[in-house]
Amino acid sequence: MLSTRMINLIVPIxxxxxxxxxxxxxxxxxxxxxxAGYIALWNGAFGNVYFFGETIRQITPYILTGLAVAFAFxxxxxxIGAEGQVIVGWLASVWVGASIQAPTIIHLPLTxxxxxxxxxxxxxxxGLLKAKRGVHEVIITIMMNxxxxxxxxxxxxxxxxxxxxxxxxxxxxxxxxxxxxxxITGYSRMHYGILIALFAAVIMWFLLEKTTIGYELRAVGxxxxxxxxxxxxxxxxxxLAMMISGGxxxxxxxxxxxxxxxxxxxxxxxxxxxxxxxxVALLGGNTALGSVIAAFLFGxxxxxxLNMPTSAGVPSELVEIxxxxxxxxxxxxxxxxxxxxxxxxxxxx
Amino acid sequence: xxxxxxxMLDIRKEFPGIVANNNITLQVKxxxxxxxxxxNGAGKSTLMNVLFGLYQPEKGEIRVKGKKVNITDxxxxxxxxxxxxxxxxMLVDTFTVTQNIILGNEPRKFGMIDMKRxxxxxxxxxxxxxxxxxxxxxxxxxxxxxxxxVEILKTLYRGAxxxxxxxxxxxxxxxxxxxxxxxxxxxxxxxxxxxLITHKLKEIxxxxxxxxxxxxxxxxxxxxVSETNPNELASLMVGREVNFKTEKKQAEPKHAVLxxxxxxxxxxxxxxxxKGLNLEVKAGEIVxxxxxxxNGQSELIEAITGLRASEAGRIMLNEKxxxxxxxxxxxxxxxxxxxxxxxxxxxxLDFPIGENMVxxxxxxxxxxxGGVLSFKxxxxxxxxxxxxxxxxxxxxxxxxxxxxxxxxxxxxxxxxVDRSPDLIIxxxxxxxxxxxxxxxxxxxxxxxxxxxxxxxxxxxxLDEIMNLSDKIAVMFDGDIVATVEPGEINEQExxxxxxxxxxxxxxxx
Numbered sequence: 142m143l144s145t146r147m148i149n150l151i152v153p154i155x156x157x158x159x160x161x162x163x164x165x166x167x168x169x170x171x172x173x174x175x176x177a178g179y180i181a182l183w184n185g186a187f188g189n190v191y192f193f194g195e196t197i198r199q200i201t202p203y204i205l206t207g208l209a210v211a212f213a214f215x216x217x218x219x220x221i222g223a224e225g226q227v228i229v230g231w232l233a234s235v236w237v238g239a240s241i242q243a244p245t246i247i248h249l250p251l252t253x254x255x256x257x258x259x260x261x262x263x264x265x266x267x268g269l270l271k272a273k274r275g276v277h278e279v280i281i282t283i284m285m286n287x288x289x290x291x292x293x294x295x296x297x298x299x300x301x302x303x304x305x306x307x308x309x310x311x312x313x314x315x316x317x318x319x320x321x322x323x324x325i326t327g328y329s330r331m332h333y334g335i336l337i338a339l340f341a342a343v344i345m346w347f348l349l350e351k352t353t354i355g356y357e358l359r360a361v362g363x364x365x366x367x368x369x370x371x372x373x374x375x376x377x378x379x380x381l382a383m384m385i386s387g388g389x390x391x392x393x394x395x396x397x398x399x400x401x402x403x404x405x406x407x408x409x410x411x412x413x414x415x416x417x418x419x420x421v422a423l424l425g426g427n428t429a430l431g432s433v434i435a436a437f438l439f440g441x442x443x444x445x446x447l448n449m450p451t452s453a454g455v456p457s458e459l460v461e462i463x464x465x466x467x468x469x470x471x472x473x474x475x476x477x478x479x480x481x482x483x484x485x486x487x488x489x490x
Numbered sequence: 491x492x493x494x495x496x497x498m499l500d501i502r503k504e505f506p507g508i509v510a511n512n513n514i515t516l517q518v519k520x521x522x523x524x525x526x527x528x529x530n531g532a533g534k535s536t537l538m539n540v541l542f543g544l545y546q547p548e549k550g551e552i553r554v555k556g557k558k559v560n561i562t563d564x565x566x567x568x569x570x571x572x573x574x575x576x577x578x579x580m581l582v583d584t585f586t587v588t589q590n591i592i593l594g595n596e597p598r599k600f601g602m603i604d605m606k607r608x609x610x611x612x613x614x615x616x617x618x619x620x621x622x623x624x625x626x627x628x629x630x631x632x633x634x635x636x637x638x639x640v641e642i643l644k645t646l647y648r649g650a651x652x653x654x655x656x657x658x659x660x661x662x663x664x665x666x667x668x669x670x671x672x673x674x675x676x677x678x679x680x681x682x683x684x685x686l687i688t689h690k691l692k693e694i695x696x697x698x699x700x701x702x703x704x705x706x707x708x709x710x711x712x713x714x715v716s717e718t719n720p721n722e723l724a725s726l727m728v729g730r731e732v733n734f735k736t737e738k739k740q741a742e743p744k745h746a747v748l749x750x751x752x753x754x755x756x757x758x759x760x761x762x763x764x765k766g767l768n769l770e771v772k773a774g775e776i777v778x779x780x781x782x783x784x785n786g787q788s789e790l791i792e793a794i795t796g797l798r799a800s801e802a803g804r805i806m807l808n809e810k811x812x813x814x815x816x817x818x819x820x821x822x823x824x825x826x827x828x829x830x831x832x833x834x835x836x837x838x839l840d841f842p843i844g845e846n847m848v849x850x851x852x853x854x855x856x857x858x859x860g861g862v863l864s865f866k867x868x869x870x871x872x873x874x875x876x877x878x879x880x881x882x883x884x885x886x887x888x889x890x891x892x893x894x895x896x897x898x899x900x901x902x903x904x905x906x907v908d909r910s911p912d913l914i915i916x917x918x919x920x921x922x923x924x925x926x927x928x929x930x931x932x933x934x935x936x937x938x939x940x941x942x943x944x945x946x947x948x949x950x951x952l953d954e955i956m957n958l959s960d961k962i963a964v965m966f967d968g969d970i971v972a973t974v975e976p977g978e979i980n981e982q983e984x985x986x987x988x989x990x991x992x993x994x995x996x997x998x999x
Contacts, residue, residue, distance in 0.1 A: 352861050353853045356845070363840045370797065370827070370835040371849040372818030 152478045153471065157438075160470030164463035168455060177453040178463070185448025186441040192448070194322070194329025198401055200440030202227070204338035205393035206418025207425060207432035208345050209260075209386045213278075214427045215349055216382030217362030222267060222282025223390040224415025225289030226260035228408075230394025232293045233259035235405040236301065238311030238398065248314040253337070253395050260391020261384040263289060268383030272376030278383065286411065294407040307406035317400035332400030339433065341389060346429035348385070358382050390415060424472055442467060494556070495520045495683045496541070496572075496652055501550035503536055510536040511547070514709035516685075516702050518652065523674055523684045525694040525701040525715070527727050529924040530894045533707040534687050538654050541685075542574045543567040573645025574654040577661070579637050581629045588612045588625040591644050615646055620676040635666030639673070646682075653677065654685045659693060660922045663783050663950060664985075671697050689727070689924040691720040692953075703727055728926050736932045739940065741960035743772035747912050747944035748794070753803035755789040763789040765968035766803070771913065776935065776945040778959030779970075780952065782988050786968040787948045788830065791917055794946075795827045796820040808912060821850050826906035828899075830917035830948070836902045837890045844872035844886035847905045879904035880930070896927035903931060907938055914938055917948045932958055952981050966990045 165175035186196045206223045213220035220226075234256035241248060267281035301308045317332040349355035361368045361378040369375050393414055398405055421439055425431025442464045449460045470477075496518040503511040510533045518524045528534045539545045541552065543561040552559055554570045561567050567574075581590050588609045597604045597611065609625045616623050621639045629637060638658060645653055655674075659667045674684055674697055686698060694701055694715060701718070703710040703726040710726050724732040748771040755764035763786040771777045781787055792798035794805055796817040805813045807823050815823070829835035837846050848857050848868050856867045872886040881900045883893050890898060899919065906914065916935060920928040935958060939945050949955050955962055956976050964972040964987040972987050979987075 351863055353858045353863055354861065356852050356863060360838050360841065360849070364834075364838045366834045367836065367838050367849070370795075370817060370829060372816065372821050374816075374818075 148478060148481060152474050152481065155481075156470045156474040156477050157467065159477070160467035163466045163470060167462055167466065168459065171459060173455045173459065174453065178449055178455045178460075181449045181452035181455070182442070182445040184445075184452065186445030188448070189327060190325065191327035191329045192444065194326025194331035196440050196444040197326075197335055198329060198331045199444050200436050201332075201334040201338045201400065202393040202396045202414045203417060203421050203436035203439050204335075204433050205341055205389050205396065206414050207421030207436050208341055208429060209389035209393070209415075210418045210422035211425060211427040211429070211432045212345055212349070212389060213264075213382055213386035214422060215362050216358040216378065216386075217365070218268075218271070218379065218382055218386070219279050220264065220267075220282055220383065220386045220390075221279050221419070222263060222285045222387070222415070223393075223418045224411050224413070225282070225286035226263045226387040226390030227394040227397075227412055227415045228286075228289040228293050229259040229263045230256035230391025231398040231405050231412075232296065232394070233391070234315075234395035234398035235308050235311055238315035239301075239309050239404075241315075242312065243314060245314045248312065249317070249399075252311070252315045252399055253392065256391045256395030256398065257388040258391070260387040260389070260394065262387070263391070264383035264385075264387020265380060268380035271383070272379040286415070290408060290411060293405070297405060297407045308404045310403045311399060315399060316403060317396070318403065330401050332396075334396040334400040337392065338396065338436075341392060342429040342433050345389070349429070354381070390418070393418070420468065420472075424468070438471065439468075493520045494518060495554070496685070497551075497553040497556075498537070498541060499551045499553070501537060501540055501552075502548045503533075503540055503545055504548050509707050511540070511704075512707050512709075513550075514704055514707075515712075516709075517712070518683055518685055519700070521678050521681055521683055522699040523678055523686055523697050525698040526685055526687045526704070527689060527691075527694060527701050527723060528704040529689060529727060529926055530896045532704050532727075534704060535656065537704070538574065538656065538685070538687060541567070542572060542654065568648055568650075571649055571651035572654065573648060573650030573652070575638065575641040575645060575656065575658060577656045577658075579641055581637060581640060583628075583630040585629060586625065587623050587627050587629065587632070587640050587643075590629060590640055591647050593644075595648060612643065612647070615643055619643075619646060619673070619680060619682075621673055633666070634661050635663070635669060638662070638666075638670065642673070642677075651681070652683045652685065654687070656687045657689075657922070658686070659688065659690060664952070665782070667693070691723050691925070694723065695720060705729055724925050727924075732925050732929060736929070736936060736957055738936045738958075741775045741939065743775040743960070744942065745773055746770050747773050747808055748946065749806045750794070751804045751806075753790070753793060753805065754801040755786070755793045755798060756801055757789055762801075763968050764793065764800075767965075767969050769963060769970055771944040771946050773912070773944050774939060774942050775960040776939050776947055776958050777961045777963055778947040778949065778955040778976075779963050779965050780949070780955045780984055780988055781965035783950055785965050787917070787965055789968075790965075791827070791830075791915055791948060794820070794915060795825060818850075821909075824912035826909055826911035826914045828902055828906050828914070828916040828919050830921070832895075832898055832902055837898060839891040840889055842887045843876070843881070843883050843890050843893065843901055844869045846890050846901060847872045847875055849905065851909065875901075875904040875908055879934075896923045899923060899927065899931065903934060907934060911943065913944045913946065915946045915948075918950065919947070920949075920951070920954060928954075952984060956981065956984070964988055 168175040168178050185192055187193055206227060209223045210220050234252045237252045237255040263285055267278045267285060270276040270281050271278045297308055298304055317334050319333055322331050323329065349359065357373050357378050360373060361375055365375050417439060421435045422432055425435035446460045446464055449455045450457045494517045498516040500513045500515060501511050502513055514537055526534050536545065540547050543563045543566050552561060559570060591612050592608045597607045612625045621643055623636055623639050658670060662670060677684060688694060698715045700712055701715055701723065702712045705727060750767060750769045753764055753767045754762065757763045779787055789798060793800040796815050799814055804811060807825065810823060812820055812823050833839060845868060851857060857864060869886050876883060876886060879900050881904060882897050920931050935945055947958055959976055962974050962976055963970045966988060
């Protein structure tokens with residue numbers, strides 16, 4: 142009999158392998174060499190220090206948006222609004238980063254807090270409406286995404302600059318970028334944000350699993366009636382959950398604003414960091430550790446895939462199908478687990 | 491040879507680690523009501539799931555009308571004329587009665603559903619078996635009793651000749667139970683055979699012809715109901731003598747703990763449900779509220795516990811005003827609440843049983859310090875309660891969902907009683923439980939009374955009210971219409987009061 146632990150270990154590996162196989166078949170059907178394709182994918186993510194640095198850079202915001210969605214989910218809320226929260230967080234970090242003069246030790250924390258607060262505010266409104274009026278958070282958060290996008294664009298063009306499409310660069314004192322990290326990664330855009338993201342994951346785990354606040358949030362997430370019966374303030378917990386969730390997403394925006402780019406451009410469309418965060422959270426089983434691992438998978442595939450068209454000649458459309466297939470198989474690992482259990486049960490008899 | 495319609499011979503069914511059924515034999519005669527009696531977790535449902543094709547037995551033989559059959563899945567069971575009505579109904583809420591009955595078996599005309607013919611067929615069927623339903627009503631609009639009739643019609647529509655009813659009375663009001671009994675009797679007149687899964691002895695004595703008892707997965711035997719009595723059935727089921735009449739001393743009521751004056755409460759649709767109610771519960775007594783469901787009992791409890799705002803009136807606990815306080819404040823004032831719906835209110839089913847046992851106290855020492863939970867203390871506390879209250883669970887880390895109903899209820903009672911409150915509100919505390927668990931819970935409530943706690947009991951089971959209460963308050967249409975002592979009234983008189991007849995007829999106070 143396989144132990145549960147073994148199954149927990151084997152299932153993700155099998156699902157990734159199956160995803161790779163399915164992707165390989167698609168590539169074969171269209172006449173491309175899957176082995177060359179996958180070597181290109183691997184090299185694109187880990188082939189040299191530059192790619193490695195870029196992969197880590199991509200993973201950083203994914204961890205945070207994944208945490209944001211996972212945190213809300215554990216509290217019984219579906220935060221589709223991580224995308225908008227990323228945008229307002231990004232904007233707030235760049236705003237504070239460029240408009241204030243202060244030493245790093247004050248300036249950097251201040252910008253990071255500003256981003257988290259902006260995201261929290263963007264989560265507060267849907268939380269308030271849900272708690273007080275019972276409006277479904279999915280609808281409001283979707284709307285809030287559009288409001289964030291267009292308000293941010295307006296502010297960039299009309300308030301932060303004079304009709305320019307991108308803000309001034311942030312002060313060095315607010316930057317997460319590091320000469321040293323860039324140097325050892327062949328001048329990739331890797332920055333210190335990864336430490337913040339990993340620290341945020343620890344915070345989420347501790348808050349949710351170890352504190353009375355987390356106990357309440359989880360109880361409300363599972364059963365609002367029982368929580369109310371037990372004397373918890375359900376409305377307060379809903380608002381709090383949305384604010385913390387939004388805070389994590391806001392931090393993801395700060396990673397882009399303070400680390401990767403150092404400024405913000407007016408966007409014609411969404412960054413997709415928030416939407417990918419939904420997949421990251423669900424793939425990671427809505428836990429902190431799971432979200433980190435899933436963010437790594439997403440980051441690796443995303444950056445590695447960039448190399449497939451150039452190195453292996455696989456068209457980018459096909460690459461996207463391939464990546465989708467791998468994620469699909471990982472997400473459906475439940476089926477694999479079920480098959481495994483069934484298979485081994487039969488064998489026992 | 492006797493004319494058996496269903497025979498299950500020496501059935502054995504194992505699950506990893508346990509033998510759920512061990513050599514159980516069940517033989518059902520044509521046209522009889524056959525009871526299948528056993529405690530929660532005795533293996534009744536497993537045996538029926540074997541018959542219905544959901545499980546395959548490791549050993550044993552099933553015969554339908556004398557012919558050996560192999561029931562591989564529920565469709566085979568359907569074809570053999572076996573129909574099952576589950577305890578939790580399998581109905582589409584937004585469909586009509588007719589749509590639900592024909593689902594999967596629709597009469598067609600030119601490829602479209604022939605709704606006219608379907609409704610006619612349903613009506614014919616319902617008249618033939620005396621199952622009154624409105625074919626055009628939506629499921630969400632009809633009562634639980636009628637939903638159950640729809641479930642029965644569903645099986646009959648598919649040509650069932652043997653009906654398995656899984657704890658059919660657990661969800662019904664006393665009136666609906668009476669109707670169901672009439673229905674069962676008319677069904678057997680039409681040649682249908684019924685297997686009734688239950689642990690309610692009264693119902694068995696009333697309607698069943700024979701009764702097969704199983705205990706801890708073992709077949710204990712089959713008895714003719716006419717030749718037995720409830721005491722014998724109970725001891726067969728539990729394996730020891732059971733006391734129905736809970737032993738208790740005379741109550742020694744002291745000061746008033748709860749006193750309610752002129753309370754008015756509206757329900758969620760803002761309809762007045764409690765209309766100027768007065769009630770007093772003293773320390774050291776159990777006051778039972780008797781009444782038909784829906785006469786304001788739920789609203790009354792919700793108002794006391796702070797779950798629902800009261801419109802007017804005053805609720806005093808130990809001479810402190812607790813009207814319209816938050817649930818937390820009410821709890822802290824010394825009120826415990828065993829809720830009517832243990833899944834909806836009493837437990838967070840996806841939390842481990844240990845975490846459920848601190849649902850109201852998690853933030854207090856020693857379970858938390860500076861906002862950080864001490865799981866060591868939480869689970870230590872849980873282990874103590876599990877032992878003291880005999881909660882049967884694999885461990886304190888097991889999710890509450892995985893426990894049987896009786897053990898879930900014991901866990902709630904452990905939590906509520908352990909807080910050492912002044913007032914215990916117990917709403918339907920033994921709903922759906924077997925006699926062993928009922929006995930335990932009744933004894934606990936009396937024990938708390940004897941310790942000087944005030945107990946407010948709400949129950950739709952007259953037996954329970956008569957048995958436990960030191961004082962019975964009859965609730966009708968949002969008010970207490972009579973207060974009587976259990977010794978001075980019988981069940982018929984109580985029933986009349988509950989139906990709203992004036993108390994002068996009975997004498998009363």
